[in-house]
Amino acid sequence: MTSTLSSKKFSELKPSLNPKLLSILAEVEKFEFMTTVQEYTIPIFLQNKDVMCEAVTGSGKTLAFLLPALHKMISSGSKEKISFIVVSPTRELAQQTHRVLMRFLDKLESYTAMTCIGGVTKIQEDMETLETSTPDVIIATPGRIDDLIKRSDILKAKLKTVEMLIIDEADQILDIGFEKAINFILSNLPKQRRTGLFSATLNENVLRLKKAGLRNPHSVSVKEKARENLSTPQELKLLFSVVEPRHKLSYLVSLLKKRRTSKTVVYFLTSDQVDYFHQVLRQLVNYPVIKCHGKKNQKLRSKAVKEFTDRPGGAVLVTTDLLCRGVDISGGVDYVIQFDPPTFAPNFVHRAGRTARAGQTGENLVFITPSEHEQNYLEFLKLNQKVGDMEEFKEEFEILDLEKVRQTQLKDKRNFEYAQRAFPSFVCAYKAHECKYIFREKELIKSIGDYAHMFGLLKMPRMAELKNKEYTGFTNSDVDIGTLEYKDKSVRVQRAMKEEERLEKRNKEIERKKKEKNKAWSDQKAAKDKKAEKRARKAKKKELIAADFEKDMKELNDDYQVMKKRKKGLITEEELEDKLCC
Known part of the structure; x- marks a missing residue:
C-alpha cells in the first residue's frame, strides 16, 4: 500500500456512506481503501459543511466530491430536481468526471446526468433539454453554464433546488479568466447549498473565491508528510x-x-x-x-x-x-x-x-x-x-x-x-x-x-x-518543393482548387491593373484631375477649420485678458461689458 492510500476503508467512514454506494465501491469499482484526500474530505461533506481542499494532482479528488454529493442526492429521496452541479475548467475534465459519475448512476435507479460543454452540443440544444427535462446532476464548463443561466429563466428557477456545488480545479478556472462567470453562477444558486472548492494550488484568486462562495469552510490540505512542501506525489x-x-x-x-x-x-x-x-x-x-x-x-x-x-x-x-x-x-x-x-x-x-x-x-x-x-x-x-x-x-x-x-x-x-x-x-x-x-x-x-x-x-x-x-x-x-505531391487524393484535389482560386484572383487583379493602364489618356487625366480636385477641397476645408479655430482662440484669449484687467481694477465694470460685447 502506497502513501497516497490511507489505512482507512470506505466502510469505516463516520458518518457512513449510503449502502448502495458502498456496494458499488466494493463490488464494481473494487475500491476498499480510501486515498488520504478522500479520508479527510468525505466526512466533512457528510456532516453538511463546506470544504476547500488543496491536494496534489492524482490524489483521488474526483471521488472525494462525487461520493458525498451522490450520498446527499440519494438521501434526499426527491427526484425531478437538479441535486448538484460540478463546474470543470475544460471539456476534457468535464467528460472525464461524467464518465466516473456514470459508473455509479448506471447501478442506481433512474438517476440522470447531463454535460453542458461547448464543441459537443449547440447551446440551443442544451437549453431545450434543460427546459423540457430535469437532470439530477449537471457537469459543465463555466462559460457554458454561465451562458445557459443568462438565456433561460426556466433554468434559473430550476437552480433553486441545487443542494451542492462543486468547483473542480478552481485555480485553473480562475487562471483562464472565468472569475466573473463563477460569481454569476454563485449568485443564482441557493444560499443554503453546500459548496466544495477543489484545487491543486491555493493562490490569491482561489482564496478570494473562497470568501465569495463558501460559508465557514473547513480547509483541507493533503500532502505526504515527507513532502509537505512539495507539489508532486511521492510515487x-x-x-x-x-x-x-x-x-x-x-x-x-x-x-x-x-x-x-x-x-x-x-x-x-x-x-x-x-x-x-x-x-x-x-x-x-x-x-x-x-x-x-x-x-x-x-x-x-x-x-x-x-x-x-x-x-x-x-x-x-x-x-x-x-x-x-x-x-x-x-x-x-x-x-x-x-x-x-x-x-x-x-x-x-x-x-x-x-x-x-x-x-x-x-x-x-x-x-x-x-x-x-x-x-x-x-x-x-x-x-x-x-x-x-x-x-x-x-x-x-x-x-x-x-x-x-x-x-x-x-x-x-x-x-x-x-x-x-x-x-x-x-x-x-x-x-x-x-x-x-x-x-x-x-x-x-x-x-x-x-x-x-x-x-x-x-x-x-x-x-x-x-x-x-x-x-x-x-x-x-x-529538392524542388514544386515537385512534392499530396499523398491523399482528397487533399490533392482541395489544394488544386485553392491554387486555382488563388491564380484566378491574381489574374483578375493583373487584368484590372492592365485596363487601368490602357485607359485613354484623356480618361486617365480626368480621373487624376478629379482626385486632385478632391484633395484640394479637403485641404481647403482643413484650412478653413484651422482658421476658424485660430480666430476662436484669439477671441477667447482677448476676453481672458480683459477679465484679468477688470480683476486687477485697471478697468471699470462698464468698460468690461463694452469690450466683451464688441
Missing part, C-alpha cells in the same frame, strides 16, 4: 536529461522504441508541432502514435484520448498543455516526456501529474538543453514550483539520419506544410516563455540551425527573427 519519479537541440528528436525516438509496451504521453509546445511530429514519429517508432490538441474539434479529441486509453498494449499520445491537468487517463500512464519545457511554469507539475495517479508509480522526464541547464531551470522549478530534487537520466541513443526524417515530407507535401508551420510556431512559443532569463531568444537564434536540423526541415521558413541573420548547422535541401 512520481522526476527525471531530466540534458540534450543538445540537434539531437532531441533522436533521443525521443530512442526512448520510445525502448518503451514499446508502455503508455507514454509526450508534450510539445504547440498544436502545429504535434501535427508534424505525430507524422514523423509514426514513421520512426513503428507502434501506435496518437495526437490530441486544441485545434481538433471536441469529438476528435475525445476519440483520440479514448483510443489511447483503450489500447491493450503500448501507445504514444502526443499533445499540448490542453491535456496537462485534470484529465485522468483510465488504465494509467507509465511515462510522461516533456519534449519542450512548458511556457507557463505551473504546467510542469500538471503535465507530470498525468502519471503516478491514485497511488500508482510513474516517471516524468523533461528534456532541457545545455543552455537551459546552465541558466538553472531545475533550480527555478525547485524554488518556484516546489518539485524537489530531480534525478539526471542518461541513456545511449542512435543519432537519426537527417534524410530519414525528411522522407516524411518527401512522401507527402502535407507533411512539408506541417513542418513549415511547426517550426515558426515553436520559435514563437519559445520566445513567449514566462522565464525569459532562462529561455533566452538570443540562445534560441544562436542554435536555430541545430533546431531546424532536428526538425528535419527541407528548407528554413521565412521568419522575422532570422531577417539579416546568419545561422550554422543547417542547409536547405536541394
Whole structure:
C-alpha cells in the first residue's frame, strides 16, 4: 500500500456512506481503501459543511466530491430536481468526471446526468433539454453554464433546488479568466447549498473565491508528510536529461522504441508541432502514435484520448498543455516526456501529474538543453514550483539520419506544410516563455540551425527573427518543393482548387491593373484631375477649420485678458461689458 492510500476503508467512514454506494465501491469499482484526500474530505461533506481542499494532482479528488454529493442526492429521496452541479475548467475534465459519475448512476435507479460543454452540443440544444427535462446532476464548463443561466429563466428557477456545488480545479478556472462567470453562477444558486472548492494550488484568486462562495469552510490540505512542501506525489519519479537541440528528436525516438509496451504521453509546445511530429514519429517508432490538441474539434479529441486509453498494449499520445491537468487517463500512464519545457511554469507539475495517479508509480522526464541547464531551470522549478530534487537520466541513443526524417515530407507535401508551420510556431512559443532569463531568444537564434536540423526541415521558413541573420548547422535541401505531391487524393484535389482560386484572383487583379493602364489618356487625366480636385477641397476645408479655430482662440484669449484687467481694477465694470460685447 502506497502513501497516497490511507489505512482507512470506505466502510469505516463516520458518518457512513449510503449502502448502495458502498456496494458499488466494493463490488464494481473494487475500491476498499480510501486515498488520504478522500479520508479527510468525505466526512466533512457528510456532516453538511463546506470544504476547500488543496491536494496534489492524482490524489483521488474526483471521488472525494462525487461520493458525498451522490450520498446527499440519494438521501434526499426527491427526484425531478437538479441535486448538484460540478463546474470543470475544460471539456476534457468535464467528460472525464461524467464518465466516473456514470459508473455509479448506471447501478442506481433512474438517476440522470447531463454535460453542458461547448464543441459537443449547440447551446440551443442544451437549453431545450434543460427546459423540457430535469437532470439530477449537471457537469459543465463555466462559460457554458454561465451562458445557459443568462438565456433561460426556466433554468434559473430550476437552480433553486441545487443542494451542492462543486468547483473542480478552481485555480485553473480562475487562471483562464472565468472569475466573473463563477460569481454569476454563485449568485443564482441557493444560499443554503453546500459548496466544495477543489484545487491543486491555493493562490490569491482561489482564496478570494473562497470568501465569495463558501460559508465557514473547513480547509483541507493533503500532502505526504515527507513532502509537505512539495507539489508532486511521492510515487512520481522526476527525471531530466540534458540534450543538445540537434539531437532531441533522436533521443525521443530512442526512448520510445525502448518503451514499446508502455503508455507514454509526450508534450510539445504547440498544436502545429504535434501535427508534424505525430507524422514523423509514426514513421520512426513503428507502434501506435496518437495526437490530441486544441485545434481538433471536441469529438476528435475525445476519440483520440479514448483510443489511447483503450489500447491493450503500448501507445504514444502526443499533445499540448490542453491535456496537462485534470484529465485522468483510465488504465494509467507509465511515462510522461516533456519534449519542450512548458511556457507557463505551473504546467510542469500538471503535465507530470498525468502519471503516478491514485497511488500508482510513474516517471516524468523533461528534456532541457545545455543552455537551459546552465541558466538553472531545475533550480527555478525547485524554488518556484516546489518539485524537489530531480534525478539526471542518461541513456545511449542512435543519432537519426537527417534524410530519414525528411522522407516524411518527401512522401507527402502535407507533411512539408506541417513542418513549415511547426517550426515558426515553436520559435514563437519559445520566445513567449514566462522565464525569459532562462529561455533566452538570443540562445534560441544562436542554435536555430541545430533546431531546424532536428526538425528535419527541407528548407528554413521565412521568419522575422532570422531577417539579416546568419545561422550554422543547417542547409536547405536541394529538392524542388514544386515537385512534392499530396499523398491523399482528397487533399490533392482541395489544394488544386485553392491554387486555382488563388491564380484566378491574381489574374483578375493583373487584368484590372492592365485596363487601368490602357485607359485613354484623356480618361486617365480626368480621373487624376478629379482626385486632385478632391484633395484640394479637403485641404481647403482643413484650412478653413484651422482658421476658424485660430480666430476662436484669439477671441477667447482677448476676453481672458480683459477679465484679468477688470480683476486687477485697471478697468471699470462698464468698460468690461463694452469690450466683451464688441
